[in-house]
Amino acid sequence: MYVCVCNALDENTVREAARKNNGFQSAIKIYESLGVKPQCGMCLCDAQEICNMEKQSHQSQ
Numbered sequence: 001m002y003v004c005v006c007n008a009l010d011e012n013t014v015r016e017a018a019r020k021n022n023g024f025q026s027a028i029k030i031y032e033s034l035g036v037k038p039q040c041g042m043c044l045c046d047a048q049e050i051c052n053m054e055k056q057s058h059q060s061q
């Protein structure tokens, strides 16, 4: 399922990028690491939630 339709980023791609970077502070940083930028911005809340989950799971290990 796409998290970001504008950039064709699916949940796994965003999650994987967050995991590799220990859950960046912001979704925008994750997008930058993937070489894209937010466009409409509709996805940022969901992308941020994924980042937060990955960050929490990294910290609890």
Ligand code: FES
Binding pocket: 003, 004, 005, 006, 007, 037, 038, 039, 040, 041, 042, 043, 044
């Ligand atoms: S859905 Fe991600 S920028 Fe539009």
